[in-house]
Amino acid sequence: MVSIVILRAGDPPPSVAERRGTFFDFITRSAGGGAAVRWSEHDVRTDAPLPGVHAADGFVMTGSSSSVTERAPWMLRTEAWLRDLHAAERPFFGICFGHQMLAQALGGVVAKNPRGREIGTIRVELHHGAEHDPVFLGLPRTAVVNATHQDSVTSLPAGARLLASSDKEPHAAFAIGDHIRCVQFHPEFDGEIMKGYVRARAHLLAQEGLDADAIHDEAGDTEHGPLMLRNWVDALARRGR
Secondary structure, eight states, X not given: OEEEEEEEOOOOOHHHHHHHOOHHHHHHHHHOOGGGEEEEEEETTSSSOOOOTTSSSEEEEOOXXXXXXXXXXXXHHHHHHHHHXXXXXOOEEEETHHHHHHHHHTTOEEEXXXXXXXXXXXXXXXXXXXXXXXXXXXXXXXXXXXXXXXXXXXXXXXXXXXEEEESSOTTSEEXXXXXXXXXXXXXXXXXXXXXXXXXXXXXXXXXXXXXXXXXXXXXXXXXXXXXXXXXXXXXXXXXXX
C-alpha cells in the first residue's frame, strides 16, 4: 500500500466547495488508486506540527487563494519543512500554490505573473524529453489542463528541469531530481470545477478586461490532468517495491 499525505494550503471558493468538496476530494478522486492508496491530510495553515518527512511515501501540496509572497508564519514554517523534504529526497507533487512554494523554498522567485491571470482550460506544451518523465507518460506533446492563478514562478530554483510551458506560464511544470514534480495548473480539476472557479472569479475577470463568459463556455473536462496524478501515484508504488 502507498501512503500519501495531502498538504492542505487553501480551500476552493465556497460556491465550488458546496457542490464538489475540498482539494482533498478533488485530488483523491482524480488520482484514484483505490484500496492500494492510503490518503491522509494535514492543513499546513494550522499550528499542528508538520508530519515527518518519512511519515508517508509521498506528499502533495494543494493550491490556495493565498500568495507565497505574503511570507506568513505558516508559509515560512512550511518552506523550511520543504527544504528538509528535499534534502531527504522524499517524493513531492506541488500543485499551483504548492508548485510556487516549493520553488521559493529552494531559492526560486515567485511574483505576480507579468502576463496576467491564467484561468480556464488551457494547453501546455511539453518540452523535449518530458514525454519520458514518469508523470507525463502517455501524454501528447500538447496537453490540455485546467488552470487558475495570478502568481508565477518567474525564476526556477537551482537544479530544476523545465518540463512544460503555456502561453502565459513559461514555467508550467518542472522537476528536481527523481523526487520532486511541480505543476502550475490544476490536474485535479474537471470541467465543472473549472467553470465554478470562473463564475466565482467573474467580477475580477471583468475588472481585468477578460471575457468570463467565453472562458466559462470553453472550460471543460480533460483526461490529461488526472493521468498525470495517476502516473505519479503509480511511480510512488514502483519506488516502494
